[in-house]
Amino acid sequence: MEKPIFYDMNASSPRRTICSVLRDIYHNSEDKQIKDWAEEATIMAKKMQKKLVEYKTNSSLTKMDRDTILKHVEELGPWYQKINFDGVTTVEHSKSGEKLWEVIKKNYLPENLNNMKILDLGCNAGYFTVQTAIMGAESTGVEIDDKFLEQAKFTKKFFESKLGKVLNVTFMKTDLSDIDYSSIGKFDYIFCLAILYHIGRFKHGIYTENAMKEQEEIVDKLTKISDKILVRTRNLANNDINYYNKIFKRSNFLPTNIIDQGRRTLVLYVNQQR
Ligand SMILES: C[S@@+](CC[C@H](N)C(=O)[O-])C[C@H]1O[C@@H](n2cnc3c(N)ncnc32)[C@H](O)[C@@H]1O
Numbered sequence: 001m002e003k004p005i006f007y008d009m010n011a012s013s014p015r016r017t018i019c020s021v022l023r024d025i026y027h028n029s030e031d032k033q034i035k036d037w038a039e040e041a042t043i044m045a046k047k048m049q050k051k052l053v054e055y056k057t058n059s060s061l062t063k064m065d066r067d068t069i070l071k072h073v074e075e076l077g078p079w080y081q082k083i084n085f086d087g088v089t090t091v092e093h094s095k096s097g098e099k100l101w102e103v104i105k106k107n108y109l110p111e112n113l114n115n116m117k118i119l120d121l122g123c124n125a126g127y128f129t130v131q132t133a134i135m136g137a138e139s140t141g142v143e144i145d146d147k148f149l150e151q152a153k154f155t156k157k158f159f160e161s162k163l164g165k166v167l168n169v170t171f172m173k174t175d176l177s178d179i180d181y182s183s184i185g186k187f188d189y190i191f192c193l194a195i196l197y198h199i200g201r202f203k204h205g206i207y208t209e210n211a212m213k214e215q216e217e218i219v220d221k222l223t224k225i226s227d228k229i230l231v232r233t234r235n236l237a238n239n240d241i242n243y244y245n246k247i248f249k250r251s252n253f254l255p256t257n258i259i260d261q262g263r264r265t266l267v268l269y270v271n272q273q274r
Helices: 014-028 032-060 064-077 098-108 127-134 145-165 209-225 239-248
Strands: 117-121 138-143 168-175 191-194 228-234 255-258 264-271
Touching: 014 032, 064 127, 064 145, 098 127, 098 255, 117 127, 127 138, 127 145, 127 168, 127 191, 138 145, 145 168, 191 209, 209 239, 209 255, 228 239, 239 255, 239 264
Parallel strands: 117 138, 117 191, 138 168, 191 228
Antiparallel strands: 228 264, 255 264
């Protein structure tokens, strides 16, 4: 007698398990009626799985109440980016967050980011990653710190529940020096906001010769995967706009639309060759 086939009904995708049972029935049966039933049941299983995913997505998109927001903002703090979650604000004063976003949106971005890809390096609480996705982009935020990544996940969840739709946002936990930039594709904009001067600081110490070298190597790689790189500098020796002008120029990128913010400067480096 032929050995029975055992299927793992506890598998992570029961639909796939059921479909493989039905596929075996379909292929092993000579009976046309049984073949038809197996085919119909496969279509049904796929439809049921799709409905289940829709149901799960919709139930995670119900609007958050104030107590839930307060609890999360408190538990996930302290925050660096100032974000207003429907009246619950993360911090009183900050160098980053909503105000900075208004400046970026007004001065550097088109009206919408439909079909565009954004890479937000050192994304922190993910405010810019999420806002660019709200404008239509497929956005990726990179962050090294677990605590900030948790904030970023909350930011995404909050805006998804507020807007009632899933946003095209991915967060990657990694040291941005460890990314293989030759294999991550191209981006319409790369955001390097208050981040380039952090590169290499954990390995070599901030502003050391090796850290600066690593920073320059990363900038070279970024210029190969995007024609527009938005930088926010810290205006200290070796990390001011003159320094970045010099290292971006090596790849034929020139500064445009410079906004002096006192201790920081915003500048969009644009590839002159395209
Ligand atoms: C000064 S904050 C700027 C955050 C954000 N870009 C903004 O302008 O609001 C720097 C952020 O980059 C992250 N970071 C620092 N070094 C990093 C690295 N090597 N790789 C990935 N993230 C890093 C920090 O954890 C922090 O969230």
